[in-house]
Amino acid sequence: MTMNYETFGLKEVINASGRMTILGVSKVSERVLEAQRFGGEHFFEMADLAVKTGAYLANLLHVEDAQIVSSASAGIAQSVAAVIGQGSLHHVYHPYDPTITKREILLPKGHNVDYGTPVEVMVAQGGGQVVEAGYANMCTAEHLEMMVTAQTAAILYIKSHHTVQKSMLTVAEAAQVAQKVGVPLIVDAAAEEDLFKYITDGADLVIYSGAKAIEGPSAGLVIGKKNYVEWVRLQSKGIGRAMKIGKDNILGFTQAVADYLAQGSEDGEAMKARLAPFIDQVNAIDGLTATVVQDGAGREIYRASVTVSGKKTAKEVIAA
Numbered sequence: 001m002t003m004n005y006e007t008f009g010l011k012e013v014i015n016a017s018g019r020m021t022i023l024g025v026s027k028v029s030e031r032v033l034e035a036q037r038f039g040g041e042h043f044f045e046m047a048d049l050a051v052k053t054g055a056y057l058a059n060l061l062h063v064e065d066a067q068i069v070s071s072a073s074a075g076i077a078q079s080v081a082a083v084i085g086q087g088s089l090h091h092v093y094h095p096y097d098p099t100i101t102k103r104e105i106l107l108p109k110g111h112n113v114d115y116g117t118p119v120e121v122m123v124a125q126g127g128g129q130v131v132e133a134g135y136a137n138m139c140t141a142e143h144l145e146m147m148v149t150a151q152t153a154a155i156l157y158i159k160s161h162h163t164v165q166k167s168m169l170t171v172a173e174a175a176q177v178a179q180k181v182g183v184p185l186i187v188d189a190a191a192e193e194d195l196f197k198y199i200t201d202g203a204d205l206v207i208y209s210g211a212k213a214i215e216g217p218s219a220g221l222v223i224g225k226k227n228y229v230e231w232v233r234l235q236s237k238g239i240g241r242a243m244k245i246g247k248d249n250i251l252g253f254t255q256a257v258a259d260y261l262a263q264g265s266e267d268g269e270a271m272k273a274r275l276a277p278f279i280d281q282v283n284a285i286d287g288l289t290a291t292v293v294q295d296g297a298g299r300e301i302y303r304a305s306v307t308v309s310g311k312k313t314a315k316e317v318i319a320a
Contacts, residue, residue, distance in 0.1 A: 004087055009186075009258040020053075021024050026214060027215070028061060028216060028217055028252065028256065028294070029215070029256075029259065031255055031259055032158075032216060032217065032252045032253075032255050032256045032259070033179050033217075033252070034255075035251045035252045035254065035255035035269050036127065036217060036248040036249065036251060036252035036259075037248070038219035038251060039246070039247040039248035039249070039250065039251035039252065040247070040248040042247075044247050047236075048094075049247060049250060050067065050068065050233060050236070050250070051068075051233075052249055053068055053251070053254045054066045054067050054068065054229070054233070054249050056219070056254065057223070057254060057257055058223065060257065060261055061195055061196065061199075061223055062196065062199075062227050062260065063090075063223045063224060063229065063255055064224065064229070064277070065223070065225075065226040066221060066222065066223040066229060067221070067222045067223075067229050067232050067233050068210075068219055068220070068221055068245060068250050068253055068254070068296075069219070069220040069221070069222060069232075069240070069243060069245060070188035070218070070219065070220060070243045070244060070245040070249075071209065071210075071218065071219065071220040071222070071243070072188065072208060072209040072210075072220040073117065074220055074240070075124050075207035075208075075220040075221070075222045075232075076119070076122040076123065076126065076156075076186075076188055076207060077122045077123075077125040077239060077243070078126065078222070078232050078235040078243065079126070079154075079186050079205050079222060079228075079232055079281070080098070080105055080122070080123050080127065080128040080153075080154070080156075080186070080209060080241065081095055081126040081127050081235050081238065081239055081240075082128030082205075082228060082231035082232040082234070082235060082261070083153050083154040083183075083184050083205075083228065083231070084102065084103055084126070084127050084128060084138070085094035085100075085127075085231065085234075085235075085238075086099065086231060087227070087230070087231050087234060089234075089237075091263060091265065092234055092235065092237050093237075093238060095126075095127045095211070095238055095239055097125055100127075101151055102151050102153050103127060103128050103129045103151065103153055104128070104129050104131045104149060104151045104152045104153055105128040105129065105130055105131065105152075105153060105154055105155075105156050105158045105160070106131050106133050106144060106147055106148065106152055106154070106155045106156065106183075107119065107122050107123075107130050107131070107132055107133065107155075107157075107246070108133055108134050108139035108143075108144065108158075108159070108163075108164075108168060108169070109122075109132040109133065109134050109135055109136055110134070110136055110137065110138075110139060110163055110164030110168055111133075111139075111156070111158040111160075111163045111164070111168075112130065113158065113160070114135045114162075115160060115190075119158060119188075120157075123156065123240035125239065126239065127239075128153065128154075128165070131146075131147055133146075133147045133211070134168075136164065136304075137166070137167060138162060138167040138168070139167070139168050139169055140167075140169055140173075141169050141173045141174070141176065141177050143169075144169065144174060144177045145180070145181065148177075148181045148183070152181070152183050152234035153183065154178075154183050154184045154186050154202050155177065155178045155184070155186070156186045156187075157171055157174045157183045157185065157186070157187045157188070157203075158188045159187060159188065159189045159192055159198070159272055160172065160188070160190065160191065160290040161191075161295050161296035161299070164276065165296065165298070170201070171185075171187055171197075171198050171201040171202070171203060172192065172201040172202055174187075174202055175202025177200055177287075178204070179202065184204035184205065184225075184228060184310070185202065185203045185204050185205075186203070186204065186205045186206075187203040187205070187206045187207065188207045189206055189207060189208055190207065190208060190209040190212060190220075191209060191212040191213060191297070192208065192213060193213040193299060193300070195208065195214075195257075195260075195261070199224060203224065204224050204225050204228055205222055205223070205224040205225070205228050205229070205232070206222070206223050206224055207220060207221070207222050208220065208221045208223075209221075210249075210253045210256065213260075214253070214256050214257055214260045215256060215260065216249075216252060216253040216255075216256030216260075217248075217249045217252040217253055217256070218245075218249055219245055219250070219252075219253035221250050221253070221257070222259065234290065245319055267300060268294075268300035268301070268302055271300070271301065271302045272292055272302050275292055275302060275303075275304050278290070278304055279291070279292060279304055280305070282306055286310060287308060287309055287310020287311065288306060288307070288308060288309070288310070288317070289303050289306070289307050289309050290305065290307075291304070291305050291308045292304060292305075294306045
């Protein structure tokens with residue numbers, strides 16, 4: 001039986017710009033599909049595959065080590081567990097042991113968002129306890145530092161259009177606080193396009209989504225300091241078992257990173273040019289107005305914003 005999207009009665013959304021999770025994120029290239037097929041047709045010793053692909057990616061990204069995980073969300077949970085357990089097998093097998101008390105994860109209040117699931121759910125899954133710093137409209141380095149206690153395991157910084165953008169400390173400023181108080185800084189940069197910046201800014205672990213800017217298959221990537229990444233990798237024996245990634249997506253994602261570094265991401269001007277025909281056609285429809293808007297986090301990602309200005313409601317337009 002040959003299957004396509006019509007087999008399941010599904011409708012395809014064509015050329016969705018912005019790599020949104022609700023639309024299935026990115027399409028993948030033929031080269032990535034070839035790598036996935038190679039993975040699906042061969043056997044691998046999975047622990048060795050994780051180490052070898054991690055070393056290969058670390059070399060490409062000029063970091064100490066890297067680990068491919070199933071998603072950026074899994075990256076958050078496993079990174080939190082890693083910095084709490086610090087390589088302890090007892091912790092791996094008993095991640096929620098109440099005798100392990102150093103579990104506080106400092107998070108700017110404006111970063112405690114729901115990106116499809118709340119950030120604090122992923123932190124809790126990793127065994128952490130969110131401690132908010134600052135306020136909904138502001139968080140400075142001083143606000144972050146004043147919340148540090150003996151039970152602080154890490155600082156978590158969410159770099160996303162979902163978060164409050166104004167009056168928030170930068171990754172570099174958060175890194176300075178982390179270094180001053182002696183805890184690691186984890187940066188969730190899931191949809192970000194720069195695979196080098198946040199390590200350069202001083203982060204100890206940086207998490208990316210495989211299927212957003214990198215345009216790979218469903219996957220996540222954790223890069224950073226070797227000891228921290230090794231602790232993340234150890235989580236495959238614990239909570240990471242429920243988040244394991246298949247060999248086909250490991251190889252497909254590895255190919256996607258190599259291609260992304262060689263080719264780069266689509267620039268803003270090209271994206272706006274690709275949107276132009278759609279904008280023109282929508283604006284030719286009575287009662288609809290389309291404009292180009294830039295991503296809320298200031299990234300070079302552009303989308304079409306469509307508003308209903310006629311007599312019909314938005315729901316009636318969608319139904320039509």
